Amino acid sequence: MGAGASGILTTTQLITQAAALSRDYKLRIQLFDHTGELATGPAYGTPHEFHILNMRAATMSMYADRPDHFLNWLDSRIPQGNRPASGDAYIPRVQYGAYLREQLHTAVEDAHRHDIEVEFVTARVTDCLPGAGKALVQCGDVVYSCDAAVLCSGDLPGKGLPQLAGSPAYLPSAWQYDDIAGIPSTASVAVIGSSLTAVDVIVLLDALGHQGDIHCFSRLRSLPKVQEAAPTPWKAQYVTEERIEELTGGGARQATLTEVAGLFRQEIELATGAPLDWDAALRSARRPVAETLPEDIRDAAEGRNRWYAALDATGHLAPHLWNRMDDAAKEAFLAKHASLWAMYRHSMPLPNAEKLWRLVRAGQLHAHTGLRAAVAHGGRHTLTCVEDGREREFGADYVVNATGASPDITELDDPLIGNLRQAGRLRPHRHGGVDVDFGTGRLIGLDGTASTPVYFVGPLTRGVHFYTNSVETLRTNSTATARSVLRGLG
Numbered sequence: 001m002g003a004g005a006s007g008i009l010t011t012t013q014l015i016t017q018a019a020a021l022s023r024d025y026k027l028r029i030q031l032f033d034h035t036g037e038l039a040t041g042p043a044y045g046t047p048h049e050f051h052i053l054n055m056r057a058a059t060m061s062m063y064a065d066r067p068d069h070f071l072n073w074l075d076s077r078i079p080q081g082n083r084p085a086s087g088d089a090y091i092p093r094v095q096y097g098a099y100l101r102e103q104l105h106t107a108v109e110d111a112h113r114h115d116i117e118v119e120f121v122t123a124r125v126t127d128c129l130p131g132a133g134k135a136l137v138q139c140g141d142v143v144y145s146c147d148a149a150v151l152c153s154g155d156l157p158g159k160g161l162p163q164l165a166g167s168p169a170y171l172p173s174a175w176q177y178d179d180i181a182g183i184p185s186t187a188s189v190a191v192i193g194s195s196l197t198a199v200d201v202i203v204l205l206d207a208l209g210h211q212g213d214i215h216c217f218s219r220l221r222s223l224p225k226v227q228e229a230a231p232t233p234w235k236a237q238y239v240t241e242e243r244i245e246e247l248t249g250g251g252a253r254q255a256t257l258t259e260v261a262g263l264f265r266q267e268i269e270l271a272t273g274a275p276l277d278w279d280a281a282l283r284s285a286r287r288p289v290a291e292t293l294p295e296d297i298r299d300a301a302e303g304r305n306r307w308y309a310a311l312d313a314t315g316h317l318a319p320h321l322w323n324r325m326d327d328a329a330k331e332a333f334l335a336k337h338a339s340l341w342a343m344y345r346h347s348m349p350l351p352n353a354e355k356l357w358r359l360v361r362a363g364q365l366h367a368h369t370g371l372r373a374a375v376a377h378g379g380r381h382t383l384t385c386v387e388d389g390r391e392r393e394f395g396a397d398y399v400v401n402a403t404g405a406s407p408d409i410t411e412l413d414d415p416l417i418g419n420l421r422q423a424g425r426l427r428p429h430r431h432g433g434v435d436v437d438f439g440t441g442r443l444i445g446l447d448g449t450a451s452t453p454v455y456f457v458g459p460l461t462r463g464v465h466f467y468t469n470s471v472e473t474l475r476t477n478s479t480a481t482a483r484s485v486l487r488g489l490g
Helices: 007-020 069-075 093-113 178-181 196-207 241-248 258-274 278-284 287-303 307-310 313-322 327-345 349-359 415-422 459-465 471-489
Strands: 027-032 116-121 125-129 134-139 142-148 150-151 189-192 216-217 366-367 371-377 380-387 389-394 398-401 454-456
Touching: 007 027, 007 093, 007 116, 007 241, 007 471, 027 134, 069 093, 125 313, 125 415, 134 178, 134 366, 178 196, 189 196, 189 371, 196 216, 196 349, 258 307, 258 327, 278 327, 287 349, 287 366, 307 327, 307 349, 307 454, 313 459, 313 471, 349 366, 366 380, 380 398, 454 471, 459 471
Parallel strands: 027 116, 150 454, 189 216, 189 398, 216 366
Antiparallel strands: 125 134, 134 142, 371 380, 380 389
C-alpha cells in the first residue's frame, strides 16, 4: 500500500525473490495508491530539475548486489552531453523518480514470465483489518482479502503550526510547490526549519527569481553543513559491525550513549587526523551563517571535511547500531544531540550550498536560531527568537513550514494510520513513528504482539530503524520484509 520509493522497492523485491523460488501456489501482488501514479511523493515528486538528490549518484542503486546500477541506467538513458561526469554528481530527483518507475515496470515484465500476477489498484486504503489469518484491505466500501499486507506510507506531514493555520499566507508543507511558486517575488518569506527540507524551499525560491528577504528559523541549530565534493571512500575502523557486536556481547547487553559516542569519536579522529572538538561543533551550530557557510564550502571543495566520509561510511550500520543501544541512550540522543547530528550527517550537496551562499552574500538570506514563537495577525506574521541572550522579533509576509514529516503518528492526518492506531492494531513507537519488528518489519499492535500478517516499510519505522529516509535503509528493509512475507506464504 503506497507507490512511492518504499512501495516500489518492496514490490520489486517481492517479484525478484518470488521468481527465484519453487512455488506451489499462484502469487498475486496488488499495489495500491490513491493517486494512480508511481514515485510522486515528497521525495521524488518534485517537478523541478533543480531539486537534486541529497546523496551522490554512486550511492543510489536500487540493488545492493549491483552498486553501479543507477549509474549505468543514467548512462543508457541520458544524452551524452547531459550525463554526470562521475558518480559524485547530484542528480535531479525527477530523474531518480523515472529510474524507480522504470525498474518497477521491468520487474512487472519479469513477474509475468514467472507466472506472478501484478495489479495496480487506484484507491485510497482506509483500513487494514484482521480476518482468519488474513489481512483485509479496506478501500472505502470495498474490501480486498490478502494473505499479507505491506504498508508503505512515505513521509507524511504533521499538523504543523496550528497557531498559523488560519493565515492564508501560511503554507503548512514545504512540498506545496505550486503554492510556493505563487508567493509574490518581493514578499518576505519565513522558512520554519533548518534541515535539507528548508534548503529545498530556499533553492526553489531562488530558482523562481524571488527578490524578497528569506529568513530561515530554527530552535537549536543553523543550516546543514556541506558534503565533501568528491570524498575518497573511507573504510570504517571503529564503527563496524564487529566492534558493535563486541561492545554489546553479541546483543547480550545494550550500548550506552557514552560508548557509542566513543566509537564515533575514534572514527572521526582517525579520518581527520585531529582531535574531535565537541565544543567547536556545538558553537558552529549557532554561529552566523555568513561566517560558517563560506568556511564549509571551502572545506568541502578542498576535501578538508573528512568527517563526512567517516560518517557516510557508517550509514549502513545506523539501524543495527540503533537497535543495539539502550533506551536511555536513545532518549538522551533524541533530546540533546539529534539536531546537531543531523546538521553534520544530513549535510547539503555543494551545489546547493553555493546557491545559498550567493543569497547570503547578497544580503537576501538570513538564518536564525532560538525560535520561540510564530504568530499571525493582520495579514502579517511575527517570529520571535532569542539570540545571544536577546529577544528579537522578525516580520514576514509568508511562512513556509519546512520542518518535514512528523515523527509523532498521533499528529498525522492519514485515515489508514489513524484507524489502525485507534483499533490497537498499530502502536506508536516511543522514539517516533510506528512500532515494528526490527528484522522483518512486521507491524506490532498495542498489545505488543504481531498477530496479523501486516508489515510496514518506510520512513515511519524511524523509532525502530532510526535512519529510514535513505535508499540504503529502505532497500535493506524492503528486502527483509519481502523475505518474511514469502516465507509466510510458503
